[in-house]
Amino acid sequence: MLRLPSGKAAVALHIAEEGLMPDEELEKVPGGYKPPGNIIPVCIARYYAPHSEFAKLRGLRVVRIATHPDLMGKGFGSKALNELCREARERGYDWVGAGFGGSRELLNFWVKNGFVPVHASPTRNMVSGEFSVVVVKPLTRRAKRIVERINREFKARLIDALADPYFNLEASVARLLLSNVIKRRRREPPRLTKSQWSRVTLYAIGTLTYEAASDAVKELLRTHFLSTGSARLELPPSAESLLVAKCLQGKPWSRAAAASGVEPSRVKAELRELVKELVRFYGEGAKEGR
Template sequence: GRGKSVSVGIAAVGLALALGRGANIIVTAPEPENVQSLFRFAKKALERLGLNPEAAGEGELITELRSEAVSLCYYPPAEGYKGSADLYVIDEAAGIHVPILHKYLSKPRVVYSSTVHGYEGAGRGFSVKFLKKAREKREFTELHMNEPIRYAPGDPIERWLFDVLLLDAEPVELTEEDYELIKRKEVYLEKPDLDDWFENDRPELRHFVGIYILAHYRNRPSDVALLADAPHHEARVLRLKNGKIVTAVQIAREGSIPKGVIEKMAKGYKPRGNIIPDMMVKHHILKEFARLKGYRIVRIATHPDAMDMGLGSKALELLEKEARERGLDWIGSGFGASEELVRFWIRNGFAVVHLSPARNPVSGEFTAIVLKPISERARKLIRRANDEFRIRFTEWLGDTHRELEPGIARWLFETPFGEAVDYPVYLTEIQKKRLDAFTGKVLTYDTVLDAVKPIAKLYFLDGWMKPYLDERQIRLLIYRVLQAHSWEETAKLIERTGTFTMIELRDVIRGLWYYYKRLL
């Protein structure tokens, strides 16, 4: 609110004119709403220069400005870098997923503009993860805006706003003694009294919210309001023995839906606050799941100075224990599927049951939904949903998820249940003979892929007793066979020559065919 976007809007027009007439500017931010002041003041600048800009957009929102000398156009973050422009402006950069910010780094002229601390997003993600890497890749100028344009320094309303919306929340500082407690896992899970936190302005509330602000989440003031007001949302904290909060968890109670509502859900009705039961009814046709009750983990984040020390897994373990004691059936979560996050949930015994068909326009990630059964009834249903997901995923990879990173796909196939999916794979006698001819170097891959694909499917639908393949071989199988990428693209992925890639794939298929031949 200090005038950062306004400054960038005016400056972008100035730079574009300095570059010469007909300059093209691509503007991006998490949402079109974020760049309205940028567009309004760019328009004013063009009008002041007598360049008669024309604005276009949706409703009240401006998403395009055109004049004879310069044009500005808004694109979602995951799309902007694909277009060609003379200048790229990324506003509210801390609210955008770090890998997407990197995509713009190769552009000749790029401006990143952001609050590094506040509701717009991951201050730590932007200033530590992104800027640190950016400095290694190229040189750039950093400008810090300390004096506000819109109001006087030290304005009491700004101070009040930061206080009320917890924009200045910070996690508690950790000492050497605290790290010793963390190493020994001397922690406990607690359900805090939120009424007490909010009504008495407890420092714990700031420590709790501060963990989210410095984690990888995009934060909005409404997130804190949801925690304060939503009747089915609750908080859990992992505290050290000395009371310091090191992990923040927000959960929503879901399920226990009446029969009449479940019938309406099957026909398209979406009940509020029941994201996981709704997905299980619509995508897995498991109406009985909606009767069960569970916890959906809305957010889980660890103190930024205590990452990768097992605290997230410990919080999940203790939350599961609580859910069991309360007679719940399941615990689940939905999140943007990165390799690191999928691995975290899988290693904690969760099963993947769904993957969104499209990438999130801001983060560029597909959303995965995972579940862990607690009751026996839930176990049967979640196992069935996990089996079904793995079957459909072998096909989705060739179409809906053809551009999904193979390193992520490889983890989405993993299962905590350990058994093979009961799914018939059929090969004709001629296909079997052609596979023999392929592994014996008589036929080429391109003439036998109809017989190779079922073998690859068998591998990914198998249980823990499947043949061993190393990471490169697994990615090769996903990328070339299931996603049908070219030899050239595949060779680039595994950083080998085209010939080596062909030989390696033949060797992988030979091993799998030798193993699965007896089953078929």
């Protein structure tokens, strides 16, 4: 609990210890077994079986974080999380994580505090109406290595699934799930063929329509969202929301404009300019292609 000098409780945290799962329990997870008290490790073991070693690490799950109503939006929640992570690191924990309904405001709070998205449920929660999200902040070198690999796989899966199970996921939430949280510089190699490079370049300069190059744009966005650290082009939130809504979810122009806050009369020109930036940033030295 974080208190003010006056003694008033500013933030209260409900914490659960998770991890250190034995092999006999891990082996039963793919069959649907859900051991009590290990929500995040079981999630990782089920969806990312090659990285199930994560379940053997020792972590803390934030069950609930409550800030005094008069102190909302003043940084007390972030301060409490930072203190929790510091104490957890000192006590030998490998990670701190949380699971919650993925609203834009809540997800932004966790991502802003360095928590890495590793999972989003494929369907909306019937009660909250939101996609459930799991985030993890690694505290040790071993946990960091595993979480970075899981995050990359999660983002690759999400990129491919945005046009189907996540079609109705808010573009602003999808953008946050694809955030550049990992600070280690890693450039995802572009997978575009020579023909795709040609078409996406012609679209960027205005010779081809978007529809003639949409497949190439999607491949370019894969490189963008999977790159990390300084190897990823920094774009405004509204720009990435537009790219997600139109190019990855396949929304009509009008809905893509509404999802990103871009004027409908400007949305086509705006997207072309964004792709031009992406081609310039990721295309250098990569256009030899396949």
